[in-house]
Amino acid sequence: MDLTIDPSLRVWVLFPIFFVMILVGVLRHYATILLNPTPKNGDAMTIRQQQFLMYGSNLRLNGVNLSHTAFQKRQSYFVEQFKAGKYLADPENDGNNNPSQMLNDPGQFEKVMDSMKGQAMMVIPQTLMMGWVNSFFAGFILMKLPFPLTIRFKAMLQSGVNTQDLDVRWVSSLSWYFLNLMGLNSIYALILGGQNQAGGVQAMGAGQAGAMQPGIVYANVYKGEAENLALANPKSILVGVEDRVIKQFS
Amino acid sequence: MSLVQSAERAEYLNLNTEQLKQLHEQSTRFLAGRHYNLSDDDRYALFEQHFYLALLVGDSREAEITYQKLADRFGEDTGRIGKLKSMLIDRQLGPKDALMYLQGRPESDLPCWKARIALLRDTGVADLYISELVKYLEVVPTDPEAWSELAEAYAACEKWGDAISAVEEVLLCAPLAYNMFARLGELYLAAGDAGEAISHFCRAVELCPVYIRAWCGILVAISKHKKGNDKLKAVATKQLEKLIKEKKGSEGDIAAAKLILA
Numbered sequence: 001m002d003l004t005i006d007p008s009l010r011v012w013v014l015f016p017i018f019f020v021m022i023l024v025g026v027l028r029h030y031a032t033i034l035l036n037p038t039p040k041n042g043d044a045m046t047i048r049q050q051q052f053l054m055y056g057s058n059l060r061l062n063g064v065n066l067s068h069t070a071f072q073k074r075q076s077y078f079v080e081q082f083k084a085g086k087y088l089a090d091p092e093n094d095g096n097n098n099p100s101q102m103l104n105d106p107g108q109f110e111k112v113m114d115s116m117k118g119q120a121m122m123v124i125p126q127t128l129m130m131g132w133v134n135s136f137f138a139g140f141i142l143m144k145l146p147f148p149l150t151i152r153f154k155a156m157l158q159s160g161v162n163t164q165d166l167d168v169r170w171v172s173s174l175s176w177y178f179l180n181l182m183g184l185n186s187i188y189a190l191i192l193g194g195q196n197q198a199g200g201v202q203a204m205g206a207g208q209a210g211a212m213q214p215g216i217v218y219a220n221v222y223k224g225e226a227e228n229l230a231l232a233n234p235k236s237i238l239v240g241v242e243d244r245v246i247k248q249f250s
Numbered sequence: 251m252s253l254v255q256s257a258e259r260a261e262y263l264n265l266n267t268e269q270l271k272q273l274h275e276q277s278t279r280f281l282a283g284r285h286y287n288l289s290d291d292d293r294y295a296l297f298e299q300h301f302y303l304a305l306l307v308g309d310s311r312e313a314e315i316t317y318q319k320l321a322d323r324f325g326e327d328t329g330r331i332g333k334l335k336s337m338l339i340d341r342q343l344g345p346k347d348a349l350m351y352l353q354g355r356p357e358s359d360l361p362c363w364k365a366r367i368a369l370l371r372d373t374g375v376a377d378l379y380i381s382e383l384v385k386y387l388e389v390v391p392t393d394p395e396a397w398s399e400l401a402e403a404y405a406a407c408e409k410w411g412d413a414i415s416a417v418e419e420v421l422l423c424a425p426l427a428y429n430m431f432a433r434l435g436e437l438y439l440a441a442g443d444a445g446e447a448i449s450h451f452c453r454a455v456e457l458c459p460v461y462i463r464a465w466c467g468i469l470v471a472i473s474k475h476k477k478g479n480d481k482l483k484a485v486a487t488k489q490l491e492k493l494i495k496e497k498k499g500s501e502g503d504i505a506a507a508k509l510i511l512a
Contacts, residue, residue, distance in 0.1 A: 044357050044358045044389050047358065047389060047390065048390075051390050052391060054392050055391040055422075058392060058422045062421065062422045062423075062425040063422070065418070065421040065425050066421065070415070070418055193287070193288075193290075195289050195290055195291075237453060238453060241449050241452040241453050241456060242448060242452050242482055244452070245455060245456055245482065245485065246481050248459075249455075249459070250484075250485050250488075
């Protein structure tokens with residue numbers, strides 16, 4: 001059986017879907033940039049909390065650089081401080097920041113909102129576009145691929161059309177929409193440059209420095225670091241360095 | 251030298267006037283054109299570099315234009331932009347206004363805090379400078395720049411013990427900084443502990459065999475040490491002579507080495 005396609009389908013359906021998809025992508029790119037949260041500075045206490053953890057591991061790993069006494073002085077001091085929890089950002093509420101309470105904290109709430117915005121920028125245009133294609137062009141056959149395909153591609157190319165024995169080469173409107181959704185990335189890259197947000201897929205995530213993750217009890221992290229630090233016993237690199245130099249250069 | 255590379259490594263900080271002018275010209279020409287194939291990160295890194303270059307060659311108008319581009323994109327709330335703004339104010343209105351501006355920023359804004367302390371070095375009293383640095387390091391103990399500034403500040407008022415501790419902190423953040431080992435040697439020498447000085451100078455040349463300053467330090471430290479160390483002295487002398495002959499090092503360093511050998 002052969003079908004003949006009305007040429008105005010190409011002008012009024014195939015190309016419009018294609019161009020609208022591109023335009024929506026470009027709009028999404030700029031909207032994402034506008035809605036992008038400006039990176040926030042964590043408050044000083046949270047920064048300090050993370051910094052001193054880093055300092056602890058630095059001291060453990062690079063302690064070899066110090067003389068024995070210099071290392072021991074720092075070791076005994078910081079083991080005490082870490083155990084006492086001196087560098088905790090918020091000693092009273094440490095570890096209480098579970099997800100339900102997170103929303104009471106305005107800072108956390110904002111972070112959640114920011115990531116929601118990113119997701120909304122992806123979901124809303126897609127819902128609208130699919131609704132548009134589905135209500136205006138439901139069941140349309142738009143084009144014929146110039147090469148034969150196996151039957152497995154039927155689900156991909158003919159969604160929205162429930163005919164069992166139609167040749168796989170015919171592409172339905174809904175499938176054309178999906179093909180555009182998946183395949184326009186290189187065109188976006190051409191228009192907007194390599195790191196565009198038009199695809200809307202990589203918009204989320206990317207936790208920021210100084211952000212508190214829920215459920216981490218920093219008092220325990222510090223206790224662990226104190227134990228590690230107490231066990232560290234590096235051999236100073238300055239011991240016997242004269243002999244090494246003499247040996248190396250003579 | 252590619253522009254992006256020099257921005258990444260902040261190479262503009264180590265250039266002489268001629269090279270600076272050249273890089274500035276290159277940067278101006280490049281940024282005036284179209285640069286579609288750059289990623290956003292690289293493009294704004296180039297703008298930031300161009301800002302510094304414009305300040306360094308003394309063109310504050312161009313610096314302001316470049317600053318405006320960055321501020322338009324990122325807003326004035328972030329610390330990095332705030333730091334640029336303070337530098338611009340410093341150039342246009344003077345350090346006092348820059349200090350005023352920086353004092354208005356929140357305390358959690360680390361780059362601005364650091365810039366404020368840096369301004370204190372030139373305008374303020376040494377005590378205040380040191381106490382501000384210590385406050386900063388209480389929050390950010392892993393900042394080698396700040397530690398070494400603190401060490402120099404202590405050294406300037408001859409508090410050798412404190413200076414030595416501060417340089418040791420630098421070594422905890424940057425374990426292979428041979429120049430810091432040599433600096434530690436110098437500080438020990440100033441504090442009168444020639445034995446410690448020798449071992450720190452030795453570590454410096456172990457990390458960087460062509461470091462003339464540390465070889466010189468070894469010779470000076472040995473001459474001040476009670477016991478002395480003839481073997482090490484011979485090695486250091488030989489190495490210095492070799493480096494002088496091969497002219498590995500700046501002219502100043504080589505002249506100093508000749509002076510010490512003589």
